[in-house]
Amino acid sequence: MAASASSDPLPDDVSLPKEQPTSAFFESKTFRLISIIIYLGGISGLGMALAFYYLIFFDSGMPDIHLKFPVSIGGHPVQKVHEYQ
Template sequence: MALLSSPTAEEENTDKDDVCLPKEQPPPAFFETKTFRLISIFLYLGGISGLGMVLALYFLFFFDSTMPDIHLKFPVSIGGHPVQKVHEYQ
């Protein structure tokens, strides 16, 4: 019955008086640091801004903004004036 015996008063006092220091933990991995989080935020914002700049440059220099002549193929032009003579109402 020695296994079921309760600790004595001296053992309880020594356990309560002992100060447990935290175990030494290894430094966190780089992917868990604040530096990595800041770098990833700057890379994300830079990527989004860079893609926006590329899109803006494309529209400035390469995009053809002229209207196609598709309105000539239909009976009414974009301005509302008839291009072809269709059916005249009497």
């Protein structure tokens, strides 16, 4: 008898909150369409922001380190070697 009383996790005076029924709007097709449009708009907006960053702020110039350490194939430099001062 003592085992059955200890297997009950809650005393009799404790009650759990009752589940709230979900709104019909969150299960409707309209909500699904709105959430897909917001998701795709967010992804596209982030892509556009990244594209603007690369167009405006990103420096795509080649660094001058290749002038100091020229690439060579078989001991012959591939590009013109400049003197570094």
